[in-house]
Amino acid sequence: MADIDTLLKEKRTFKPAPEFTKQANWNKRTTSEHRKLGEKNPTKFWAKMAKENVSWFTPWKKDLEWKPPFAKWFVGGKTNVSYNCLDRHLDPKTSPGGVSRKNKAAIIWEGEPGDTRVITYGQLHREVCQFANVLKEQGVKRGDRVCLYMPMIPELAVAMLACTRIGAAHSIVFGGFSADALRDRINDAEAKLVVTSDGGYRKGAPFALKATVDKAVAQTPCVEKVIVVERTKQPVEIVAGRDLWYHELMALASTKCAPAKLDAENPLFILYTSGTTGSPKGILHTTGGYLTHVTTTFKAIFDIKDDDVYWCTADIGWITGHSYVVYGPLANGATTVMYEGTPTHPGPDRWWDLIEKWGVTIFYTAPTAIRTFIRLGDEHPKAHDLSSLRLLGSVGEPINPEAWMWYHRVIGNKKCPIVDTWWQTETGGIMISSIPGAVDTKPGSATKPFPGVHADIFDEEGNSQKGEAGGFLVLKHPWPGMLRGIWGDPKRFKETYWGTYDETYFAGDGAHRDKSGYYWIMGRVDDVMNVSGHRIGTMEVESALVSSPDVAEAAVVGRPDDITGTAIVAFVSPIGGTDANDALVDRLKQHVSKEIGAIARPAEIRFTTALPKTRSGKIMRRLLRDIASGKEVAGDTSTLEDFSVLAKLRESDED
Numbered sequence: 001m002a003d004i005d006t007l008l009k010e011k012r013t014f015k016p017a018p019e020f021t022k023q024a025n026w027n028k029r030t031t032s033e034h035r036k037l038g039e040k041n042p043t044k045f046w047a048k049m050a051k052e053n054v055s056w057f058t059p060w061k062k063d064l065e066w067k068p069p070f071a072k073w074f075v076g077g078k079t080n081v082s083y084n085c086l087d088r089h090l091d092p093k094t095s096p097g098g099v100s101r102k103n104k105a106a107i108i109w110e111g112e113p114g115d116t117r118v119i120t121y122g123q124l125h126r127e128v129c130q131f132a133n134v135l136k137e138q139g140v141k142r143g144d145r146v147c148l149y150m151p152m153i154p155e156l157a158v159a160m161l162a163c164t165r166i167g168a169a170h171s172i173v174f175g176g177f178s179a180d181a182l183r184d185r186i187n188d189a190e191a192k193l194v195v196t197s198d199g200g201y202r203k204g205a206p207f208a209l210k211a212t213v214d215k216a217v218a219q220t221p222c223v224e225k226v227i228v229v230e231r232t233k234q235p236v237e238i239v240a241g242r243d244l245w246y247h248e249l250m251a252l253a254s255t256k257c258a259p260a261k262l263d264a265e266n267p268l269f270i271l272y273t274s275g276t277t278g279s280p281k282g283i284l285h286t287t288g289g290y291l292t293h294v295t296t297t298f299k300a301i302f303d304i305k306d307d308d309v310y311w312c313t314a315d316i317g318w319i320t321g322h323s324y325v326v327y328g329p330l331a332n333g334a335t336t337v338m339y340e341g342t343p344t345h346p347g348p349d350r351w352w353d354l355i356e357k358w359g360v361t362i363f364y365t366a367p368t369a370i371r372t373f374i375r376l377g378d379e380h381p382k383a384h385d386l387s388s389l390r391l392l393g394s395v396g397e398p399i400n401p402e403a404w405m406w407y408h409r410v411i412g413n414k415k416c417p418i419v420d421t422w423w424q425t426e427t428g429g430i431m432i433s434s435i436p437g438a439v440d441t442k443p444g445s446a447t448k449p450f451p452g453v454h455a456d457i458f459d460e461e462g463n464s465q466k467g468e469a470g471g472f473l474v475l476k477h478p479w480p481g482m483l484r485g486i487w488g489d490p491k492r493f494k495e496t497y498w499g500t501y502d503e504t505y506f507a508g509d510g511a512h513r514d515k516s517g518y519y520w521i522m523g524r525v526d527d528v529m530n531v532s533g534h535r536i537g538t539m540e541v542e543s544a545l546v547s548s549p550d551v552a553e554a555a556v557v558g559r560p561d562d563i564t565g566t567a568i569v570a571f572v573s574p575i576g577g578t579d580a581n582d583a584l585v586d587r588l589k590q591h592v593s594k595e596i597g598a599i600a601r602p603a604e605i606r607f608t609t610a611l612p613k614t615r616s617g618k619i620m621r622r623l624l625r626d627i628a629s630g631k632e633v634a635g636d637t638s639t640l641e642d643f644s645v646l647a648k649l650r651e652s653d654e655d
């Protein structure tokens with residue numbers, strides 16, 4: 001509760017500037033109308049948004065079919081995501097706003113070495129059609145799954161849109177995941193085809209991806225073909241009959257491919273995310289509802305206009321990249337910036353340089369990045385002209401008021417509204433956020449639920465809390481972007497999200513609602529850690545650790561960290577006879593990197609003779625968290641520790 005207490009002492013309020021409100025897509029009046037309808041009849045509100053913001057080939061018959069916890073939105077409607085993101089913008093008769101965007105930049109891309117590509121809507125449309133034809137030629141059909149394991153290059157967006165064009169579902173695996181993690185995700189989704197690249201650039205050097213795919217695909221019988229984009233030109237092994245070069249296939253492919261008329265509930269993508277158990281969950285999103293949700297929230301919350309240059313720094317491998325680098329922006333005909341590499345390469349000002357260079361007007365990033373830049377010093381952003389910026393966004397973890405104020409002052413020059421957006425892989429799109437021309441902001445609060453979103457605070461027994469209250473953040477009415485299930489596991493879907501409360505989605509977060517109805521997100525209340533805005537399950541890291549021959553038992557907890565929000569601390573009891581020393585620490589860190597990926601690498605490993613347990617055999621996680629964060633002194637940390645004494649003192653407390 002300590003964090004939330006400090007947040008709640010926050011008294012500053014920032015009103016939207018009248019000049020901003022005057023030009024806003026959603027102003028106070030329209031927002032309040034939307035809120036009223038959303039409150040009274042959320043289904044009707046979303047249906048209105050689906051009509052206004054999405055183009056349909058066939059209108060739907062029923063707004064929502066809700067058989068808890070299974071929802072179908074816009075039943076019977078037919079549409080296509082790539083049509084909405086591309087084709088409709090090419091012709092003033094079909095484009096939102098009635099203008100042709102054929103020669104407008106859809107993607108401004110910059111590679112880490114400084115190479116650039118600007119791709120217009122017309123060009124992107126052609127490339128997507130070509131790649132859709134390539135996929136078809138390689139045997140990909142409607143309903144199949146295609147795994148994308150790629151760096152941040154335009155071909156990733158092309159591949160996503162090409163899948164949506166023919167009705168195949170993509171499953172993007174973040175390029176930082178290991179071969180084992182990739183293999184498990186490919187097998188779980190039974191992907192038929194993998195699109196990858198030779199590699200990409202990070203921290204000034206090329207890294208390899210194809211080699212990782214080779215390792216993974218050796219154990220994925222479902223994969224028939226691997227298509228490889230040439231990015232770094234590093235040597236790769238090409239397996240005859242399986243591996244094909246992207247550029248060779250594209251050179252032969254037709255630029256014409258009609259978008260498939262897909263059912264609103266046609267699977268759009270699967271994205272794996274961490275939960276409280278060891279194996280990642282394949283979160284399933286579908287077509288019409290997801291598109292409605294991301295298109296509407298993007299237009300309202302990012303206040304997009306035709307002359308904006310919008311940049312979301314997230315990697316497309318995460319949900320933020322899916323919804324707000326690719327689909328939301330392109331469906332609105334916006335110019336979206338993609339940057340391939342490390343924020344601080346070649347210097348600590350690379351991001352600010354990019355904003356100045358491309359004239360970015362809307363910038364969306366994560367608190368962990370903001371805190372990193374605070375530490376690097378104000379001189380770097382100050383060395384650049386950031387005056388093009390007019391709106392800032394934050395996502396992925398709670399933003400502490402100091403970081404919020406720095407963002408406001410140093411990056412936004414005190415004139416840009418900040419939208420702090422709360423949502424999840426499972427929600428598909430933003431659920432709680434300020435509307436920049438309509439809602440006053442308070443540093444550290446995501447403000448109010450988006451119209452049509454019925455958020456609430458429940459206590460442990462499932463009682464809705466009235467007015468000012470703290471507790472579990474829940475969603476009480478289905479929303480169009482909601483996950484439709486966990487791939488291949490309806491039972492886990494029910495238990496994980498709908499098992500705590502009746503017909504109510506429990507998000508896994510704790511929150512506080514203040515007197516004015518503002519939500520202050522406290523972070524995860526389950527065994528999921530939020531490291532640099534990425535979810536990692538404690539169990540996932542624990543199972544990686546115990547799979548090492550050196551480890552008898554392991555328990556993983558998060559400890560607060562100034563930069564990353566949470567740092568991973570592992571308590572490990574080595575197998576009898578194994579020496580607990582620095583070499584073992586390195587070995588275990590490397591082992592976790594190999595099993596999951598570098599993002600899950602523990603910041604700290606501490607050895608113990610045995611893990612402290614309650615009489616009933618439960619690991620005393622609270623005690624371990626206190627030890628990890630230094631609240632409880634446990635003595636020498638360099639050799640084997642014995643927590644049994646502390647455990648005894650605490651036992652009655654934890655059982």
Ligand code: PRX
Binds near residue numbers: 320397421533
């Ligand atoms: O704990 C919340 C935190 O990130 C979790 C969702 O993680 P993921 O599915 O990876 O999606 C991240 C990007 C949408 C949430 O359960 N979170 C996300 N946004 C915020 C946040 N916590 C506080 N404030 C936010 N704005």
